[in-house]
């Protein structure tokens with residue numbers, strides 16, 4: 673198997689989700705640290721525009737979004753599974769809720785002034801300003817949910833999670849699945865990065881016990897890799913074959929067209945390229961850059977928009 677390279681930074685909750693999935697599957701991986709804010713020249717040299725964290729690279733294949741990364745890792749190493757039989761739909765639905773509603777409420781709560789002071793303890797004032805400006809631009813200027821509203825929402829969500837843990841060690845049964853890793857990561861940020869605010873978890877001790885169980889899964893075995901090495905590997909590799917992928921056309925856009933793919937909510941930096949595959953669940957673009965060589969950049973369909981570039 674080619675090396676798995678995760679482009680991420682330590683404090684990213686979504687990266688924590690993938691690090692734990694790598695641990696769950698006991699995979700070895702290489703770790704490239706990327707900046708927390710734009711510009712991210714090495715990352716976007718690979719993705720062609722997409723800037724979110726994390727991104728998985730396997731040679732000249734670049735996988736964007738943690739839902740797709742989960743699927744790719746499942747394909748590479750099916751056991752232990754992320755999708756226990758008959759629970760795949762439920763696991764994906766809980767994960768989607770956790771990655772959106774739960775994440776939004778948790779981060780709005782975590783980023784109240786006490787939390788910001790802990791996250792940026794020791795960092796220069798300019799770093800804090802740069803982060804706030806970057807994330808405001810990423811939300812296209814929209815305000816975050818007020819931390820007071822977020823606190824009440826977060827507490828309700830924590831009670832729902834506690835309810836799911838009645839009589840079982842994990843959210844959907846006796847083994848961890850995608851739902852657990854997605855639900856864990858916003859809570860991990862509260863406990864790990866903003867401990868001054870972690871008292872919110874005290875009302876649901878079963879959630880804290882479950883978090884200890886998930887943390888114990890660990891991150892698998894990783895070794896450091898530089899962004900330059902990762903780019904060199906992309907240049908020296910060929911994208912995996914797409915033979916056998918079945919085309920599903922929803923947009924009236926033929927394979928071979930020049931297109932743009934972008935996230936549909938925030939962080940809208942698009943990736944341009946040639947549409948070389950569009951299956952039931954994902955898109956693949958071929959693009960060539962000086963630093964990356966020819967790569968295939970893959971996106972899930974859910975959460976992304978596809979548009980044809982007008983000639």
Ligand SMILES: N[C@@H](CCC(=O)N[C@@H](CS)C(=O)NCC(=O)O)C(=O)O
Pocket residue numbers: 684685686687707708709710723724725726736737738739771939975
């Ligand atoms: N839907 C995406 C969301 C990823 C996401 O929002 N990640 C945050 C970090 S936890 C991010 O990209 N923040 C801005 C950045 O890192 O540039 C996924 O599942 O991968």
